Amino acid sequence: MDWVNVALQGVLLGGLFALFATGLALVFGVMRLVNLAHGDLGILAAFVALFLLDSFHLGVLLASVLAIGVMVAIGYVLQRGLLNFTIGTDDTRPILVTFGLSIIIQNALIMAFSADSQGLDVGSIENASMRISDQLAVGWYPLIVFVIAVAAIAALQLFLNRTSLGRAFRATSDDREAAELMGIDNSHIYGLAMAIALGLVALAGILLAIRTTFDPSQGSFRLIFAFEAVIMGGMGSIWGTLAGGIILGVSQTLGAQAFGAGWGIFVGHAVFLTVLAFKPSGFFAKTVTA
Amino acid sequence: MSILELKEVNVFYGDFQALFSVSFSVEEGQTFAFIGANGGGKSTLLRTVAGLLKPASGELCFQGESIVGVPAHKRVGMGIALVPEGRRVFPSLSVHENLLIGAYGGRKGEWNVESVLELFPLLSPLMKRQASSLSGGEQQALAIGRALMANPQLILLDEVSLGLAPVVIKRIYEAMGHLVGKGTTILVVEQDVQHVLTVADYVACFLEGRISLEGKPGDLSSEQITAAYFGM
Numbered sequence: 287m288d289w290v291n292v293a294l295q296g297v298l299l300g301g302l303f304a305l306f307a308t309g310l311a312l313v314f315g316v317m318r319l320v321n322l323a324h325g326d327l328g329i330l331a332a333f334v335a336l337f338l339l340d341s342f343h344l345g346v347l348l349a350s351v352l353a354i355g356v357m358v359a360i361g362y363v364l365q366r367g368l369l370n371f372t373i374g375t376d377d378t379r380p381i382l383v384t385f386g387l388s389i390i391i392q393n394a395l396i397m398a399f400s401a402d403s404q405g406l407d408v409g410s411i412e413n414a415s416m417r418i419s420d421q422l423a424v425g426w427y428p429l430i431v432f433v434i435a436v437a438a439i440a441a442l443q444l445f446l447n448r449t450s451l452g453r454a455f456r457a458t459s460d461d462r463e464a465a466e467l468m469g470i471d472n473s474h475i476y477g478l479a480m481a482i483a484l485g486l487v488a489l490a491g492i493l494l495a496i497r498t499t500f501d502p503s504q505g506s507f508r509l510i511f512a513f514e515a516v517i518m519g520g521m522g523s524i525w526g527t528l529a530g531g532i533i534l535g536v537s538q539t540l541g542a543q544a545f546g547a548g549w550g551i552f553v554g555h556a557v558f559l560t561v562l563a564f565k566p567s568g569f570f571a572k573t574v575t576a
Numbered sequence: 577m578s579i580l581e582l583k584e585v586n587v588f589y590g591d592f593q594a595l596f597s598v599s600f601s602v603e604e605g606q607t608f609a610f611i612g613a614n615g616g617g618k619s620t621l622l623r624t625v626a627g628l629l630k631p632a633s634g635e636l637c638f639q640g641e642s643i644v645g646v647p648a649h650k651r652v653g654m655g656i657a658l659v660p661e662g663r664r665v666f667p668s669l670s671v672h673e674n675l676l677i678g679a680y681g682g683r684k685g686e687w688n689v690e691s692v693l694e695l696f697p698l699l700s701p702l703m704k705r706q707a708s709s710l711s712g713g714e715q716q717a718l719a720i721g722r723a724l725m726a727n728p729q730l731i732l733l734d735e736v737s738l739g740l741a742p743v744v745i746k747r748i749y750e751a752m753g754h755l756v757g758k759g760t761t762i763l764v765v766e767q768d769v770q771h772v773l774t775v776a777d778y779v780a781c782f783l784e785g786r787i788s789l790e791g792k793p794g795d796l797s798s799e800q801i802t803a804a805y806f807g808m
Binding site for chain 1: 626627628647648649650652653657658660664665666667668669673676677678680681682722723726
């Protein structure tokens, strides 16, 4: 029963991984931009929330909502003001620019907040749990995080499939020049895509910061986990990213259970590499060509 | 008044000059055809009019106003729609979504999903299919229908008959006749000279980035056209 319990924790953890990864996948899908600062931007959101909390004595919820709003605005401005100039040139330029961005964010956070671990405290809910049977228990907070993650991913999917703007996102992703001929302003679409991506990663970063402690260096780990979730799930599929996140989460928790606490992340990477070796396109890839 | 006027337009791809001081004007309601061999500059010209390429120098006027600085996505709203070479339908979108995205530029007019399906009934049973699964002829009909959804005053057709079965080409030319009846101005690029001369009011031949011959099809002899086409 221990194992079932551990696997269940892994599934819930996977929801958070997937939420971290969704924005990365969206941005890559819409504009073929690999954002190496994605994880750091999520951690930045947690620090923004912490700053708002400490400076203005807001509640955690209000501070979080504001921080997400700030990140959405940063996303649009960052895309229009900087990243749009790197797109459609050679592939290495956006990677170099976002890598630089990642270093700047990490070091700016160390200067402003020090390298110490921080936490966002929401009180007793963090540790409360619900007993399903004698041996099976689920923490309320991980469950809430999972539900929020699935809801956010579902909302994004609905937006892409059902709205006129979402259709424009997909058209731009298929063929940016043809999209322009339809009257779609790609620069604006890219700005909106980055805004949504940073809103999602901000939500993920804040949920993470409540779950555990965080510090400025964590963005890089988050980025790797996000990449693993996206690749295992398959490019172009948002539900695939959720599946990829869950596979990674379960691998990590089962690995830690089997070989000891330090081995969880290792087993996660090993499972990822196995998938990459035998099914490099991922499980739910949805790439279409004309 | 002419709907489209180009004066001394020069266009480059990097260091390579593709158009050399091209000038012409198109009257409203006209069907204006560009013929010429590959690499002559026909597609470049349409892409410049659509706004995908910026002229290095020269003037480009639509309905009497300069549009040189207007980006492509805004020209759609002004009433210029390009059906690009190679069809370029959105492969992952359904046929219905491809048509809807054509209306994104938001010009009001008589074209909507229903009237496009009336023009191209072959699309009706395909509406839910992914555009990538369509045949070449079906994709071409979709690409033209998608451009019409923007309710253009000026439609630019780039090699719309290339690689299609004769029966499909016939259908597309019939559709063009239908557009002319509605007063839409058409700029058409073709390699198939015989076909296009039957529908065009005016024809210009491109050779190595310059207009080598122009006139009404009735006024031009086939010897003149051959000479202009091949530069002999």
